[in-house]
Amino acid sequence: MKGRTDLTIPADMSGLKEILDGLAILLEEQGFPFELISDVQLATDEAVTNAISHGYDGKEGEVRVITEADDQEVVVIIEDGAPAFDPVTFVSRDISKDGDDRPIGGLGLILIRNVMDEVRYERRDGKNIFTMVKRRGSPPPDE
Numbered sequence: 471m472k473g474r475t476d477l478t479i480p481a482d483m484s485g486l487k488e489i490l491d492g493l494a495i496l497l498e499e500q501g502f503p504f505e506l507i508s509d510v511q512l513a514t515d516e517a518v519t520n521a522i523s524h525g526y527d528g529k530e531g532e533v534r535v536i537t538e539a540d541d542q543e544v545v546v547i548i549e550d551g552a553p554a555f556d557p558v559t560f561v562s563r564d565i566s567k568d569g570d571d572r573p574i575g576g577l578g579l580i581l582i583r584n585v586m587d588e589v590r591y592e593r594r595d596g597k598n599i600f601t602m603v604k605r606r607g608s609p610p611p612d613e
Contacts, residue, residue, distance in 0.1 A: 471500075471541075472539070472540045473496045473499055473500055473538070473539050473540070474536070474537065474538045475535075476490045476534070476535075476536045477489055477535050477538075478533070478534040479518075479521050479535075480503075480531075480533075481521070481526040481529070481530060481533055481550070481552075482522060482532035483519070483522060485533075486508050486515065486519070488562050489518060489535050490511050490514065492537070493511055493535075493537055493546070494511060495509060496539055497562075497591055500540065500541065500544070501518065502544065502553045502606065503538070504608060505607070506604060506606065509585040509586070509604060510546065510586075510602075510604050512585060513581070513582045513585050513586050513604075514535065514537075514546050514548070514602070515576075516578040516579075517546075517582060517600055517602065518533055518535065520544075520557070520578055520579075521533050521548060522580065523600070524555070525550055525553065525555060525598065526550070526552045527552075528587055529552075531551050531552060532551065533548065533549070533581070534549040534550070535547070535555065536549070542605060542606055543603055543604060544603070544604050545603050546601070546602045546603075547601050548598075548599075548600045548601075548602075549597050549598065549599050549600075551597055551598075551599050554598060555602045556593075556597060557579050557582070557589070557600060558589055558591040582602065585601060585604045586604050587604055588601075588602070588603035589602050589603075594598055
């Protein structure tokens with residue numbers, strides 16, 4: 471059985487908890503393990519926060535999060551009307567340097583790539599569409 475949520479929040483942090491709670495409920499209903507739910511919530515939190523904080527940068531707008539899950543995988547689609555930004559091709563910060571020598575930020579996209587099995591981006595009809603996929607049974611990030 472396939473489950474789906476579709477939530478739109480204002481481009482501020484007020485609706486993030488609703489998104490993450492809805493995601494957890496959907497994945498629990500689909501029987502996903504806690505670790506996988508945590509990974510998907512973490513990646514979704516980071517991606518939505520990036521869209522709000524960096525994409526809209528204090529301007530008004532909306533972020534739509536569509537989540538679809540079945541017994542094999544979960545797909546999270548994040549749509550926003552902020553200026554175009556492709557997180558898939560973005561070159562993240564050099565993490566080989568000590569923390570004191572690195573600028574703040576830029577690690578969220580590395581985190582998303584590490585915990586999710588697949589990430590895709592497209593710009594369509596004036597919107598950023600960022601898709602993340604996590605498959606049941608995929609190895610933990612540090613394997």
